[in-house]
Amino acid sequence: MSSVESFFETDIRSGTIVAVEPFPKARKPAWKLTIDFGPDLGIKRSSAQIVQLYAAENLVGRQVLAVVNFPPRQIANFISEVLVLGLETPNGVVLLQPDRPVENGVRVS
Numbered sequence: 001m002s003s004v005e006s007f008f009e010t011d012i013r014s015g016t017i018v019a020v021e022p023f024p025k026a027r028k029p030a031w032k033l034t035i036d037f038g039p040d041l042g043i044k045r046s047s048a049q050i051v052q053l054y055a056a057e058n059l060v061g062r063q064v065l066a067v068v069n070f071p072p073r074q075i076a077n078f079i080s081e082v083l084v085l086g087l088e089t090p091n092g093v094v095l096l097q098p099d100r101p102v103e104n105g106v107r108v109s
Contacts, residue, residue: 011069012085012108013037014098015044020056023047025076031056032078033064038105041068044081052092065096065108 019034029051035044046066050059067083074080086093 009069010067012065013041013068013104014063014102014106015041015066015082015104017059017062017064018043020059022056023076023078025078027076030075031059033059033084035064035066035082035084036104037066037068037082038103040105044068045079046082046084047075047078047080048084048086048093050084050086050093050095053094062095063097063101063104065098
């Protein structure tokens with residue numbers, strides 16, 4: 001299998017954060033995110049270690065990119081259903097997001 005085929009097995013979609021909650025039981029500071037991925041995928045939840053750069057009130061309504069076809073993962077007492085993508089910097093994780101608004105659920109191609 002070529003590396004391009006391997007890349008396209010990973011299903012990365014756009015979604016909009018609709019709710020943010022504190023996650024005090026996480027080992028590292030994190031938010032619980034509720035993300036709308038549109039009518040085909042619906043609402044999914046994720047844990048994201050982004051508290052250094054993002055306040056909860058600034059996250060609602062923000063579009064993000066996430067891997068939606070990895071198995072759910074239990075983190076403390078929470079099931080994370082998708083992997084929100086970001087870039088690790090010395091100041092914290094910077095979210096990957098579309099540079100223009102797109103429909104929720106659009107697949108990276």
